[in-house]
Amino acid sequence: MKTFKMGGVHPEENKISNDAAIEIMPVGKQMVVLMNQHLGAPATPVVQKGDKVKVGQLIGEAQAFMCANVHSPVSGTVLKIDTCKDAFGISKPAVYINVEGDEWMESIDRTPDIKRECTLEPKEIVAKLKEMGIVGLGGATFPAHIKYSIPEGKKAEYLIINAAECEPYLTSDYRVMMEHAEEICIGISILRRALGVPNAYVGIESNKPQAIKHMQETARQFEGIVIEPLKVKYPQGAEKQLINAITGRKVPSGKLPIDVGCVVSNIGTTFAVYEAIQKNKPLIENILTVTGKELPSQHNYKVRIGTTYNEIISHSIGQLPETTGKVISGGTMMGKAVVNLDAPTVKGNASVLVIGEKEARRAPETNCIRCGKCMHACPMGLEPYLFSALVRTGKTEEAKEHNILDCIECGCCFFSCPANKPLLDEIRLGKNRVRAMMAAKK
Amino acid sequence: MTNDILIAVIVLGVLGILFAVVLYIVAQKFKVLEDPLIDEVAEVLPGANCGGCGKAGCRAFAEACVKQGNMDGLRCAPGGNAVMAKVAELLGCSVEQGEPQVAVVRCNPSCKGANRRSNYDGLQSCAFQNTLYTGESGCPFGCLGCGDCVEACQFDAIHIDPSTGIPVVDANKCTACGACAKACPRRVIEIRNKGRKERRVFVSCVNKEKGAVARKSCDNACIGCGKCEKVCPVSAISINDNLSYIDFTKCIACRKCVVECPTHAIHDVGFPAPAKKAEAPAEAPQEPIKVNITVGEKVEIPANN
Amino acid sequence: MNLLNVSGSPHVHSDESTKQIMWRVNLALVPALLVAICFFGVNALLVSLVSVVSCVLFQWLIEKFILKQPTTIWDGSAIVTGLLLAFNVPATASMLWIVAIGALVAIGIGKMSFGGLGKNPFNPALVGRVFLLISFPVQMTTWPTVGKWFPTQLMTDANSGATPLGIIKEGVMNGQSISSLNLPSLSEIFLGHIGGSMGEISALAILIGAIYLLCKKIISWHIPVTFIGSAFIFSGILWLINPETYLDPLTTILTGGIMLGACFMATDMVTSPMAKSGQLIFGLGCGLLTIIIRNWGSYPEGVSFAILIMNSVTPLLNRWCKPKRFAC
Incomplete structure (x- = not known):
């Protein structure tokens, strides 16, 4: 079975919401749509107060290069254009919409029929991805049209679909594979067409045997889709590690996957690509897992973007249990702790994960015993203990020389540290300092 | 015997001279001319x-x-x-006489204690916490209280007050070097003139949110209402981005703004204790005590004296 | 509801902790302790007790009154030091007070003076042991006779015992050939029915503990294998050259402290290199130095010195032996 070679850990998988079929979350009374739901500059609102909007109508236009369109997830009247605090309490530009009915744009094909043929040229596909505001749904929310515009002089040889879902708890990708395998395969074929690569490789961790089987059966009907079962090891789904596992190639420090002829896309994105290209449906919905050991029930939802965390919680489980210690958007290894539950969800949110009080607390930090576990766990072959010391003593230059910027922030070092040192916190701080230093030098 | 001594002396002497010559040449060759x-x-x-x-x-x-x-x-x-x-x-040149200065923490000490909305459980570093979220108080501009400024201070002049979680500057030790202001990721600390008789007035808030939002973050936030600007006799106060700022070069420390501020965001330091007829002393706001609670939480009602 | 916790990712942690590691090492030392009690009787138990209790006590006193910081005695590291120190001294009644001095040196100088667990450059137990060896040479080389499986008299304190290595050193010095010396059989050596420091006698018991640690991934194979392997090969070469003055390699690695040192003391996380390549060099150096000291030094045994010397090289090895970076 394929895997990356170096480091890695195996956290408890906790895929307890595996068997919960995707439900549709009803739309609330008011929706707040943030204008920067993606990596890069915020979109510019193109509606005004009092405007009537339909589901799927463009409300935020990408004007900068690194930006993505934002569409209305509901139909109704624009209440105001203001700021809204996101899940971390930071104010972001947002469009408030009063929900009235559920009227969709006429261009969107809402029939359940599956449309297989795609005759668009690669350039047209990329243009449509841009129009539909598609971003990578693996976590980084990188605008898709930039990813699929291959720079001059470079050539894509591999299309790799990340369905590893190596994060504990998350099951949204699994559910999408089980319920929409055919659409995914069409989406993959479209991306293959856009890149002009012969084969697409879908990497799935072997703790999802049903998904592997189902995908293999479906992929047989399509040309050039290879399903690759992967060893269960975190971070199997990290871009560089996945490329290494499937192709054996290694993305050098500071380079992008395209530099070794690879393009990596998340499996959720391929579903969004199918809907955008074949059904003209912009990215207005997330597949989202609501899970946690403390919760009375486990769910997977299709949620309109802009639904608040509180709405999701009250619809799915009523209210948070008394013992809640942490609410995380994403998995336990790389997810972000949410503090403002009134915040709207954004593109790329994969879960509302509730962790109990006991598990949420970090154990007190003790002295480093130089066991080297962090170093052996690091999938990039770095020395986290050294970064910790360098950051604490303010030796930014030296941290840079030891390639602190290569860190992919997977968290294996902190996970495996017996002294509970906040290694990744320190590394992130160090990376910020190194970047600031480099910016100052320029 | 004498031969041995002689040989030893000669060998050592020659070696000594040799090294001296080498050292001299090297010293000449790598000499750095410095004023x-x-x-x-x-x-x-x-x-x-x-x-x-x-x-x-x-x-x-x-x-x-x-x-x-x-x-x-x-x-x-x-x-x-x-x-x-x-x-x-x-x-051999002239130098302008500068006003003595001091570091000022522009965040209200009542803020964090009363409005704690989350529990930060990571690396004790403001710079890092700032990249994660707003901080425990919920104010995206306020002090994070991890003590990056304390660590930066070479003069032991700034310390976190354990009751409020916000740093306090010891004006006697502070040299206004600005290290703390530079270390603060939120620019909460400002270097200001000490003022005549060490009396100074400043806006103890750096929140640039709109009034209502700012007020939600903190009871003592500057809401940018502009009352202080109107009342100031020397137009030392300006409002930018919903935030009032007192220009310390113009301020005459009349304290009219202190009385006027509806959220008690303007602080005065170094003045004698308020006289009997002082209208509204900034230190003791006579307003109902507010406690943020959630359902199911045990609450101790503070004794109202 | 409680306030929500916020921290950077990751939000989970493996269940490993320093405390758990230390207690597992303690557990791994138990078989060797039992063998020592079997062969040396109550003295072995008493010496271990005194050593452990004084190590813990000194650590507590230093932390409480000198460093004025919260105590860390419950992490079990002082107990590891105490046990290893006891394992490195003869199990005689006269050691009872001497080992307490050793504990003070081990904890006070070897560990706490550098800032406590994780900051010491040298293995604290070995610092204590070497201090005692130099300060109390007579007591430290007066070995109790090995009893039968269970000693009939509880307090065995006869001075007639000798370690195999001591017999050889004396014999070779006097010009005798090794084959003419009266050495214990290999099976006796393997089970531990020989004279020596209390923890080092039974290779079997030590191996049981080492296998446990390997299974729990507390130690890796790199240091023990290269240590024992290089000692085996180097002494084998010497033995092939002249079997009359050099001991055969199998007896070499089973006698003295090589087993104990390779499995428990050279593998100490704090004082050994972190990268695998560094660990290989470290083990190699330990093995070579041990054989050099044994054959050409004035002491019959050289494991402690070999490990301490390699401990001092560890920071350099950490600097030099970097893990292989991704895509480099």
Whole structure:
């Protein structure tokens, strides 16, 4: 079975919401749509107060290069254009919409029929991805049209679909594979067409045997889709590690996957690509897992973007249990702790994960015993203990020389540290300092 | 026997001469010509290497002074006027007398204690916490309380008050070097003039959110209402981005704004205790005590005396 | 509801902790302790007790009154030091007070003076042991006779015992050939029915503990294998050259402290290199130095010195032996 070679850990998988079929979350009374739901500059609102909007109508236009369109997830009247605090309490530009009915744009094909043929040229596909505001749904929310515009002089040889879902708890990708395998395969074929690569490789961790089987059966009907079962090891789904596992190639420090002829896309994105290209449906919905050991029930939802965390919680489980210690958007290894539950969800949110009080607390930090576990766990072959010391003593230059910027922030070092040192916190701080230093030098 | 002694003496002597020659040649070849004035200037500087002047250390500051030949734009805050005069004398130039300054923490001490909305459980570093979220208080502009400023201070002049979680500056020890202001990721700390008789008035808030939002973050936030601006007799106050700022070069410390501020965001320091007829002392707001609670939480009602 | 916790990712942690590691090492030392009690009787138990209790006590006193910081005695590291120190001294009644001095040196100088667990450059137990060896040479080389499986008299304190290595050193010095010396059989050596420091006698018991640690991934194979392997090969070469003055390699690695040192003391996380390549060099150096000291030094045994010397090289090895970076 394929895997990356170096480091890695195996956290408890906790895929307890595996068997919960995707439900549709009803739309609330008011929706707040943030204008920067993606990596890069915020979109510019193109509606005004009092405007009537339909589901799927463009409300935020990408004007900068690194930006993505934002569409209305509901139909109704624009209440105001203001700021809204996101899940971390930071104010972001947002469009408030009063929900009235559920009227969709006429261009969107809402029939359940599956449309297989795609005759668009690669350039047209990329243009449509841009129009539909598609971003990578693996976590980084990188605008898709930039990813699929291959720079001059470079050539894509591999299309790799990340369905590893190596994060504990998350099951949204699994559910999408089980319920929409055919659409995914069409989406993959479209991306293959856009890149002009012969084969697409879908990497799935072997703790999802049903998904592997189902995908293999479906992929047989399509040309050039290879399903690759992967060893269960975190971070199997990290871009560089996945490329290494499937192709054996290694993305050098500071380079992008395209530099070794690879393009990596998340499996959720391929579903969004199918809907955008074949059904003209912009990215207005997330597949989202609501899970946690403390919760009375486990769910997977299709949620309109802009639904608040509180709405999701009250619809799915009523209210948070008394013992809640942490609410995380994403998995336990790389997810972000949410503090403002009134915040709207954004593109790329994969879960509302509730962790109990006991598990949420970090154990007190003790002295480093130089066991080297962090170093052996690091999938990039770095020395986290050294970064910790360098950051604490303010030796930014030296941290840079030891390639602190290569860190992919997977968290294996902190996970495996017996002294509970906040290694990744320190590394992130160090990376910020190194970047600031480099910016100052320029 | 005498031969042995002789040989030893000769060998050692020759070796000594040889090394001396080598050392001399090397010393000549790698000689660095340096203005002796730099040493003299470095001598009169405090030597704390605080970096407040923007240079790497005291010696770098001295080098910059000598290279430039005058004192324009260069100032050693910890040394103050006395040291600057000495440096100017060495350089043979004049120097402007600067007002004595002090670091001021522009975040309201009541804020964090009352409005704690989350529990930060990571690395004790403001710079890192700032990249994660708003901080425990929920105010995206306020003090995070991890003590990056305390760590930056070379003079032991700033400490976190354990009851409020917000740093307090010891004005006697503070040299206004600015290290804390630079270390603060939210720019909460400002270097301001000490003021006449050490009396100073400042807006103790840096929240730039709109009034209602700011008020939600903190009871004592500046809401940018502009009342202070109107009442100021010397137009030292300006409002930008929903935030009031008092220009310390213009302020006459009349304290009219302190009384006017509806959220008690303007603080006065160094004034004698309020006289009997003082209308509204800033220290003791006579308003109902507010406690943020959630359902199911045990609450102790503070005794109202 | 409680306030929500916020921290950077990751939000989970493996269940490993320093405390758990230390207690597992303690557990791994138990078989060797039992063998020592079997062969040396109550003295072995008493010496271990005194050593452990004084190590813990000194650590507590230093932390409480000198460093004025919260105590860390419950992490079990002082107990590891105490046990290893006891394992490195003869199990005689006269050691009872001497080992307490060793504990003070081990904890006070070897560990706490550098800032406590994780900051010491040298293995604290070995610092204590070497201090005692130099300060109390007579007591430290007066070995109790090995009893039968269970000693009939509880307090065995006869001075007639000798270690195999001591017999050889004396014999070779006097010009005798090794084959003419009266050495214990290999099976006796393997089970531990020989004279020596209390913890080092039974290779079997030590191996049981080492296998446990390997299974729990507390130690890796690199240091023990290279240590024992290089000692085996180097002494084998010497033995092939002249079997009359050099001991055969199998007996070499089973006698003295090589087993104990390779499995428990050279593998100490704090004082051994972190990268695998560094660990290989470290083990190699330990093995070579041990054989050099044994054959050409004035002491019959050289494991402690070999490990301490390699401990001092560890920071350099950490600097030099970097893990292989991704895509480099």
